[in-house]
Amino acid sequence: MLEREDSPTASPPREGPAAVSAGAAASGDTSRSGFNRRDFLRGSGAAIAATAAATAAEDAIAEDKPATVVPAKAVEIKLNINGADHALKVEPRVTLLDALRNDLSLTGAKHVCDTTNCGACTVIVDGKPVFACARLAVECQGKKVTTVEGLTAGQNVDQVVAAFVKHDASQCGFCTPGFVVAVKAFLEANPKANLEQILKGLGGNLCRCGTYVGVQAAALECAGHGKEG
Ligand code: FES
Numbered sequence: 484m485l486e487r488e489d490s491p492t493a494s495p496p497r498e499g500p501a502a503v504s505a506g507a508a509a510s511g512d513t514s515r516s517g518f519n520r521r522d523f524l525r526g527s528g529a530a531i532a533a534t535a536a537a538t539a540a541e542d543a544i545a546e547d548k549p550a551t552v553v554p555a556k557a558v559e560i561k562l563n564i565n566g567a568d569h570a571l572k573v574e575p576r577v578t579l580l581d582a583l584r585n586d587l588s589l590t591g592a593k594h595v596c597d598t599t600n601c602g603a604c605t606v607i608v609d610g611k612p613v614f615a616c617a618r619l620a621v622e623c624q625g626k627k628v629t630t631v632e633g634l635t636a637g638q639n640v641d642q643v644v645a646a647f648v649k650h651d652a653s654q655c656g657f658c659t660p661g662f663v664v665a666v667k668a669f670l671e672a673n674p675k676a677n678l679e680q681i682l683k684g685l686g687g688n689l690c691r692c693g694t695y696v697g698v699q700a701a702a703l704e705c706a707g708h709g710k711e712g
């Protein structure tokens with residue numbers, strides 16, 4: 484068998500740079516880099532001591548400072564939801580969506596992306612569709628909030644809800660309340676919208692099940708276009 488020049492068996496094992504360094508470090512000798520293990524340990528000790536000193540200094544400075552963190556304290560607020568006033572106590576950081584779902588048990592608006600990307604949390608505030616996940620509850624005092632529950636109360640089922648049922652515009656249903664509310668708000672502002680306008684108007688809502696055809700048909704019917712648009 485021909486032996487290649489770079490074959491491991493072509494020449495006896497050589498002592499490589501790693502072996503040289505390891506040997507030198509073990510003995511405390513200076514390696515080719517001019518740096519040995521004693522230098523390294525000495526340097527590490529100095530770095531640790533410097534870090535400890537800096538931390539102690541920061542602690543001392545922190546103790547002198549007045550407290551700047553304000554604890555989140557629940558505040559009493561009043562929200563008008565679907566025509567009724569509700570008194571609740573929430574921390575200022577609580578979103579409208581969490582206040583609706585956790586404090587008022589209005590779970591129609593869904594908590595999905597939490598980043599204004601899906602529209603599942605859509606509610607109407609003073610006539611405009613908003614992402615409830617991006618509104619603080621305290622901001623909504625003095626405003627009129629409409630949720631999907633407000634469109635289905637009692638015997639008065641809103642025509643948008645009826646159109647969604649008629650056109651089977653729902654599959655898993657998770658996006659549906661947000662879509663219903665978005666369609667309602669859009670058609671309130673654009674009662675005779677055509678398909679192109681509807682598509683644009685509902686651009687903030689996503690359906691992972693792909694029920695867009697049904698949603699469009701429902702919106703078109705509510706806009707007076709029947710099935711054709
Ligand atoms: S949960 Fe608010 S936009 Fe998705």
Ligand code: FES
Nearest residue numbers: 654656690691692
């Ligand atoms: S019906 Fe399932 S996400 Fe829209």
